[in-house]
Amino acid sequence: MTKNPTDSAPPAAGPAARRARKNTGRVTLSDLAQLTGVTKVTVSRALNNPELVSVETLERVREAVRQTGYTPDLIAGSLASNRSHLVVALIPAMAGSVFQETVAALTAELATAGYQLLLGQSGYDESREEALLDAIIGRRPAGIVLTGVIHSEASRQKLRAAGIPVVETWDITRSPLDMLIGFSHTRVGETAANYLRERGARHPAIVTPGDRRAKLRADAFIETFGGNVPVAATPSPAHLGDGRRALAKLLDEHPQIDAIFCGADIMALGVLMEAHARQLDVPGRLKVIGYGDQNFAGDTEPALTTIRIDGTRIGKLAAAMLIEKIETGACKRAKIDVGFTLIERGSA
Structure with missing residues (x-):
């Protein structure tokens, strides 16, 4: 049987790959098809369903991908x-x-179901909320x-109108x-207030970041x-x-303080360091x-009493709920x- 030369020819060398990038701005399926001498459909099969093409064709496509640095256009694929x-x-x-912990769990659970996680840092300024949501919604995740x-209410309306499944986390609302x-x-x-009172505290103080959720904890305390x-x-993030500077200021102004509720474990670590520097017995x-039970909390001296949030569970549940809503249109x-x-x- 005579082979078609294009079926066995190796992928084009480096200069051809560079020309493809120069002409199109990025390497496409059409470029790969041209470099390998097969159709776009065959290239797509090799990339997405490799079991449907011959070993020889699969290797040629893979070699072309290696030479060109091709990456799939996920946006175009999602539109199609x-x-x-x-x-x-x-x-x-x-x-x-x-x-x-939440991010790690989200990433793993979504990847298992075939979804990719794009992470953004929003900061603690809620006035930026609407602009950030505009940028996200425009990309149709x-x-x-x-x-x-x-x-x-404007942001809530934007999200409702977009029809994109949304999970709010790390807070509660009716x-x-x-x-x-x-x-x-x-x-x-x-809970923090009741615990410290039961442990004998009579003159507590609060060291806290300034974001809205931290303020809710402080006000309730x-x-x-x-x-x-x-x-x-202090401004968020803490x-x-x-923590060190806050305790120093509090003790200078209120020397009778006998307990501190910290709105973040990292601030509690600073409080412990300042207390040690002043030779104050903790917890005597x-x-x-603290709040958060971060990975160092059990290794401070003394070990830090704190409030733990199961971030891993939050991430797993968020992924499961999103996947269910995306794929079925509803969430139980x-x-x-x-x-x-x-x-x-x-x-404490």
């Missing part, structure tokens, strides 16, 4: 199939964040995961936009404990040095409780309260 496999998640901060709940997985920040503050509770608030002289459980756990250690 009327379905995107991109999910966008917005979190306030990346580094050192309590949201890292399959789903959106938000940190916190949407409060702007009127979720679509799907919701979270917990009550108010209850976190109440103050209301539950009663009396005048000094507050040292840093270790913020000063009780300290649209609102889940995951609660939280007070982790008792040595600092």
Whole structure:
């Protein structure tokens, strides 16, 4: 049997691949077809259903991909199939964040189902909410995961009109936009106040970031404990040095303070360092409780008592709910309260 020369010819050499990129701006299926001497349909089969083409053709296509650096056009593919496999998640901060477990779980669960996660950093300025949502909706993702709940009616209307499945996370509300997985920040503050009171605290103070969810925790702590509770608030995201400086200022102005509720574990670590520098016994002289149960919390001296949020569970549930809504048009459980756990250690 005589072979067609184009069936066995090797992919074009580097210069041809460079010409393809120069002419089109990016390497396309048509370029790969030209380089390998087969049809676009055959190239597509080799990339998406390799079992449907011969071993020889598959290797030629793969070699062409290696030479050209070709990557599939996912946007074009989603337009052709009327379905995107991109999910966008917005979190306030990346580094050192309590949201890292959620992001890791989201990434893994979505990938298993054939979806890719695009991560964006929204910051803590809620005034940017509408502009960010415009940028996301314009890219027509399959789903959106938000940190916190949407409060702007304009933003809620935009998302409803877009028809894109949305999961709000890490907060709770009676009127979720679509799907919701979270917990009550108010209850976190109440729990911290009751715990410190039961442990003998009489003159507590609060060290907290300044974002809305942290403020909910702080306000609930103050209301539950009663009396005048000094507050040292810093802009979000919080840093270790913020905790040190906040405790120093609080003790200088209110030397009777005997307990600190910290709105973030990283601030609690700074509080512990400042207490150690001042030779204050923790928890004898000063009780300290954090929020987040970050990976260092069990290794501080003393180990940090804190509020743990199951970020992994939030991520897994968010992925499952999104996939169900995307693929079936409905979600059986649209609102889940995951609660939280007070982790008792040595600092309080």
